[in-house]
Amino acid sequence: MVAKRIGIIGLMTVVFLLACVCVLYTAAGQIGAIGSISVSSSPSGADISLDGIPINAVTPYTIQHLDSGTHTIELFLEGYQDWGPTDVQVTSGETSVVHATLTPIPTPTPTPPATGSISVTSDPSGATIELDTPAGPFVGPSVKTPYTFTKVEPGTCTIKLSLEGYQDWGPTDVQVRAGSPSYVHATMTPIVTTGSISISSSPSGANVYLDHTYKGITPLTITDVSHGHHSIELTLAGYQDWPTSVEVKAGETSYVSATLTPTPPATGSISVSSSPSGARIYVDGSYKGRTPETITHVSPGSHTVKLKRDGYYDWSTSIKVTAGSTSYVSASLTPIPYPTAGFISVSSSPSGAYIHLDGSYKGTTPKTLTHVSPGSHTIELEHSGYYDWTSTVRVKAGSTSYVSTSLTPNPSPTTGFISVTSSPSGANIYLDGAYQGRTSASEAFIIVAIAPGHHTVSLDLSGYQHWETGVDVTVGGTSHVSASLVPSSPPPSTTGTISVSSSPSGANVYMDNAYKGITPLTITDVSSGTHTIEVKLEGYQDWSTSVQITAGGTASVPVSLTLSPTPTPTPKAPTTVLCVIVALIIGGIIALTKRIERK
Structure with a gap:
């Protein structure tokens, strides 16, 4: 009995467990029922709608986590017809594929225009256009080439062009087609006058x-x-x-x-003389003899006469010859002065050697020395790194003597050089107090054969301050000295100035009894010391003072003039009484005389 119960209980337990397993398996199957849809299109970029709801995605795109079952897909792309909706079956754990070929929206065919156009040009432009169309003559303002008529009815049109100074062109027919332009070009023909x-x-x-x-x-x-x-x-x-x-x-x-008929030949003559005579005559470059000479058969017009004589400068002039007459030429020839100096052409290898003529520096090779007096002269050449070279050359007046040499390298020179320039040039050069020469505007002055060590170079030029500097000279080297000279200070002034003003102005000013002008007045270049200033103006009292002038100073003299006093008139009463007394005396004398005559 107990065993039977135990068997029943065990069987019920197994059934319960199997039931639980079934329930769990069923539930697990329902949870895993999820799939996806892969959507693409040609062309791509189409908007995707799922089950009537836009998903904010464009093709190509895969929609995931979809429940198993049926779903609706729609695609939208501008310029293309909408695609779908179409149903797609989604299976759990699988991806359904949807591809759509989109159809473009057809472009409507435009309605062809009912009119055409005529483009009219001409050479030259500016011609007036007359147009007749199937609808009648063109009505509107006058138009000129180039011009394009629009909205012209199809059919045959007539074009005529007119331009002042040119022949009319046309009329010519032009076929106008709806929707297309017609072209007319006219080459205008000038009216020949x-x-x-x-x-x-x-x-x-x-x-x-x-x-x-x-x-x-x-x-x-x-x-x-x-x-x-x-x-x-x-x-x-x-x-x-x-x-x-x-x-x-x-x-x-x-x-x-x-x-053309030649004109009869007509010539003139040229009479040529010179002082001294015997000069060779050339007319327009052709030799004609020696002076004095008359040259005949000279064509009319302007001619060049040239005279040449040994020892004299050439002489030439231009003279006009007239047919049938003689033109006169008289020349006073100028002697060529006998040369008093010669030249020396100096060159060296290598070039750049310093040239000294009779101990005076003249520049660097190659160079031609001018204005050299006739006779024997000593030429010295010096070049850094080479032995000094000395030679004697003889110079003849008016000729050039040539000096050329190849310098010998000096492996161990014992002296150096100093190159000196100044602004302005022409300054006297002193080396350690010894005069060397003057600076030049064209090239540096070279002081040669200077012992190595420290030296003093000084420059002096009238009107400029003394200039001095120290310079170190090395064996075989050239030291450079360039001086900018400073003008000397002007001498101190020894005169002064007097400034004179007056109230009223316009008064005459005298200094040391010498008239100087009218006020206001500034008197310059007044010597130092005491001077007398007088100021005079009609109607005013004269004014004077003494002024002390110092060199470079200005003395101010302000003057306030005083009116002259008005003269007091002389009393007239005594004169009047005297006149009355005299008149009474005369009157009494006349009356007494008449009374005596009556008696």
């Missing part, structure tokens, strides 16, 4: 005048000549003038041919 004249002559080279205006030389074609009659004249030196008249027609060429 002028002609040409072709002129030739024998001989050629004659000057041509048309209506008295110079045009060129033959052979010549003159164009753009107005129609009508014109005068032609040909001139050529040595030939008679040739005139004629010619008629010119528009668009045609008139021909003129002239055979």
